[in-house]
Amino acid sequence: MRSRKTARAVQEADQRGEIDREAEDFIRLHHAENPAAGPVRPRLREVLAEIAQTGTYTHTPDELTFGARVAWRNSGRCIGRLYWRSLRVRDRRHVDTADGVADECVEHLRAATNGGRIRPTITVLAPERPGEPAPRIWNGQLIRYAGYVLPEGGVAGDPAHTELTEWARRLGWRGEGTRFDVLPLIIEVKGGLTLHEVPPEVILEVPLRHPRHAWFADLGLKWHAVPAISNMSLEIGGVTYPCAPFNGWYMGSEIGARNLADLDRYNQLPVVAERMGLDTSHDRTLWRDQALVELNIAVLHSFAEDGVTMTDHHTEAGRFMAHLEREERNGRICPADWSWIVPPLSGATTPVFHRYYDDVRLTPAFNHRPTA
Ligand code: ARG
Numbered sequence: 001m002r003s004r005k006t007a008r009a010v011q012e013a014d015q016r017g018e019i020d021r022e023a024e025d026f027i028r029l030h031h032a033e034n035p036a037a038g039p040v041r042p043r044l045r046e047v048l049a050e051i052a053q054t055g056t057y058t059h060t061p062d063e064l065t066f067g068a069r070v071a072w073r074n075s076g077r078c079i080g081r082l083y084w085r086s087l088r089v090r091d092r093r094h095v096d097t098a099d100g101v102a103d104e105c106v107e108h109l110r111a112a113t114n115g116g117r118i119r120p121t122i123t124v125l126a127p128e129r130p131g132e133p134a135p136r137i138w139n140g141q142l143i144r145y146a147g148y149v150l151p152e153g154g155v156a157g158d159p160a161h162t163e164l165t166e167w168a169r170r171l172g173w174r175g176e177g178t179r180f181d182v183l184p185l186i187i188e189v190k191g192g193l194t195l196h197e198v199p200p201e202v203i204l205e206v207p208l209r210h211p212r213h214a215w216f217a218d219l220g221l222k223w224h225a226v227p228a229i230s231n232m233s234l235e236i237g238g239v240t241y242p243c244a245p246f247n248g249w250y251m252g253s254e255i256g257a258r259n260l261a262d263l264d265r266y267n268q269l270p271v272v273a274e275r276m277g278l279d280t281s282h283d284r285t286l287w288r289d290q291a292l293v294e295l296n297i298a299v300l301h302s303f304a305e306d307g308v309t310m311t312d313h314h315t316e317a318g319r320f321m322a323h324l325e326r327e328e329r330n331g332r333i334c335p336a337d338w339s340w341i342v343p344p345l346s347g348a349t350t351p352v353f354h355r356y357y358d359d360v361r362l363t364p365a366f367n368h369r370p371t372a
Contacts, residue, residue: 016051019238023047023057026237026364030066037062055130056239065089067236068122068244071364073327077340079316079352080248082323087246088112088121096126098187101135102196105142105185105230105245109202112247113226116204118309122246127239135243136369138186138193139164142228142245143203146181157181159264171195179266180205180222185230206306210298215275221268223255223299225308229366236364246366249309251316256296257344268295292345313343317350335360 027047031040050057059067073084090111092104104123112121128134140161147155147162155162157179165175168184173195175181182203185196204225210216228247233240260266269291273280276294278287303310311319320341327334336357347353 016055019051019056020048022238022363023051026067027063029070030063034062034066056127059236059239061091064091064093064124064236067364068124068234068246071234071236071366072120072246074335074362074365076335076337076357076359076361078248079320079341079343080251080311081334082319082326083120086120088119090121090123092123092125093127093241096135096189098135098189098192098194098196101125101137101187101189101243102185102194105137105196106199106202108245108247109142109198109226109228112228113202113204116225116306116308118226118247118249120246120248122234122244124234124241125243127241133190134241136188137230137243137245138167138188139183140229140231142185142230142247143198143224143226144183145179145224146175146183148175148177158259158266167193168195179220182224204308206302206308208298208302209305210294211301213275213294213298216272216294216298219268219271219275221260221266221298223250223259225250225303227254231369232366233369234364235367242369249311250303251311251313251343252296252300252303253313253343253345256299257292260295260299261292296345313346314350317343317352321351333358333360333362335362 024044027044028040031037031043037043047057068089069084069087072078072087073081075081090104090108095101095104104125108121108123112119126134144161144164145158146165146168147157147159148165149155149162156177157165161183164183164186167186171186171193173184182198185198187194187196205222206225208216208219208221208223226247227250228245230245233242234244258265260268269288270280272291272295273287276291278290279285280287300310300312324334334357337359338357341357342353343350
């Protein structure tokens with residue numbers, strides 16, 4: 001039987017072999033797609049030498065930018081990948097303190113929101129290094145609404161975030177108790193947790209109203225403009241960046257057909273149906289479907305009227321078909337997961353419904369981190 005130490009040495013050697021291989025694949029990909037990067041051999045030698053010495057290596061700014069963009073290109077669940085090359089990459093790899101991370105999240109929101117003309121952006125903070133754990137953001141997104149479990153049962157706010165809300169509370173946060181209280185960021189650095197409020201001036205929100213139903217505004221619904229995912233790690237060529245918040249812009253149905261409509265989210269279809277005067281006595285009246293369409297019209301209309309970037313599922317499905325075609329022309333596999341690509345309403349009215357996809361895992365990639 002191997003001693004513990006030998007077993008660990010073997011494991012470390014395995015990991016090193018792993019990072020060598022992944023680094024090499026990535027560097028070759030970068031050079032193959034970017035002739036301007038010059039010959040690949042010298043860069044490969046440099047990277048492998050750095051790994052031999054330190055157990056990891058440092059991406060050049062060009063490699064980081066390319067790696068982050070390709071991680072988006074490889075995201076099989078995302079319908080919005082046509083513009084993957086336009087991702088703006090904020091290289092903040094030197095930032096590894098909780099306050100530093102929080103400040104960068106705020107700057108990210110300011111830059112990405114851009115007064116409503118939303119810019120797909122990623123901020124890359126300190127990577128994982130041997131013996132040096134990287135910071136982490138516990139929030140699933142930079143902007144998330146609290147969910148308060150009520151003593152009489154039920155939830156005020158977003159039921160998807162009751163656990164995060166409870167963590168914030170334990171760390172000393174007290175929300176106002178409205179349905180749309182933005183949670184503070186919970187940042188973990190070297191095992192310690194800290195709370196950081198997101199300043200209201202970087203939180204753009206859109207109050208929802210309907211082009212024909214004046215009563216809709218009275219429902220008091222709204223949503224935030226920027227979906228900025230903050231709990232996935234960016235993996236590039238064997239290097240892991242666990243703290244790399246990124247955003248695109250919303251597709252209306254994410255809000256209108258899921259966040260505000262799901263039974264276990266804001267569950268607004270019965271409320272909308274009632275105001276519309278629909279017959280809710282039987283499923284076959286399709287009151288849910290009618291209410292769903294009006295709710296989605298309200299979301300798209302409100303964002304458009306406020307000049308906040310948003311797309312609808314028909315436009316985005318068309319763009320995705322163009323993306324597939326372009327990827328194929330470039331001789332690449334485009335990984336896609338049908339159950340995520342097809343929009344949550346009117347699926348078969350969009351072209352993405354009527355075919356199958358290659359659902360393979362390619363790297364660079366965004367990975368879900370195990371939740372703490
Ligand atoms: N579906 C998530 C939400 O409703 C956002 C996921 C990312 N969406 C995007 N359009 N980039 O908050």
